[in-house]
Amino acid sequence: MESVKIRKANPSDRESVLKFCQNTFSWGDYIDHVWDYWLDEGHLFISEKQIPVGMCHAFYSENQVWIEGIRIDSNFRHQKIASQLVRHAENIGKEMNAVSCYMLIDVENSPSFLMSRSLDYDVFQTWNFYSLEPKITTNYDVEFEKCLNRKLYSQYVKSWRWLPIDNDTLLSLYLQKNIVLSGTGNEQSLAILSASDHFERTLIVTLFSNFDNSTLQILSFLQNYSVKNKYERIQILTQEKLPIFNSLEYRISFNLMKKSLV
């Protein structure tokens, strides 16, 4: 089999990569929106067989690797190109002393799921994605929280990456009033807010929903918060099934896949 070279992406790869990333999914793809951002961030990897035939991006934080945007040209699949890209990203993580590696896979994407299983990833958690429309509301009972039990809340979603909540992150979330709480004791629900880095006017919410009433308070707050802060879209990621609430719409579920690197 002709060998595949893995290298860092450069700006001139954009056109050839986007050519095979146009109709990846039934709804298209999002790589064109994130390409420049990932290129600037670094760790955007290309598989090349004279021309680019695959890509993936990795984000290294504290002691974890986040792998995203794995795409293989449909003419070059089943040649272990994705597997090599993932291993490449993992190996860099090991050199940086990362202890685990994560990726997010749509529960209906069996090729990707089987690929991750073949590389020893396990389902760590399953997350549901809901959308909610901004709306002026007045009736909600929430508070802003400054500390978190990090055994319960160890990661949050930032631009569709599940990232660790370290001390600096916690401080910045607190200072920006991005930790929202409703209810008390076992009936408490909590949301962590962040603006999407890639999509304009999009609020991304990690929601830990423990009780319907406190969740409904948070949903109502989110609608009003979005109007006030000019967000046009609210994307909610939660492990729970949410109660019925006006414009709240269930979209899809994802498996958060995890592999230990040690």
Ligand SMILES: CC(C)(COP(=O)(O)OP(=O)(O)OC[C@H]1O[C@@H](n2cnc3c(N)ncnc32)[C@H](O)[C@@H]1OP(=O)(O)O)[C@@H](O)C(=O)NCCC(=O)NCCS
């Ligand atoms: C999923 C995807 C990245 C796999 O790329 P690939 O280079 O063909 O994967 P590999 O050759 O490394 O596959 C490794 C293993 O994964 C599994 N696998 C990959 N594609 C599969 C498929 N279509 N059906 C069943 N198993 C599959 C197999 O176990 C395979 O090993 P095998 O060939 O020895 O049976 C590719 O199909 C793709 O780009 N899909 C569209 C984009 C996408 O879904 N990206 C992932 C988003 S999370």
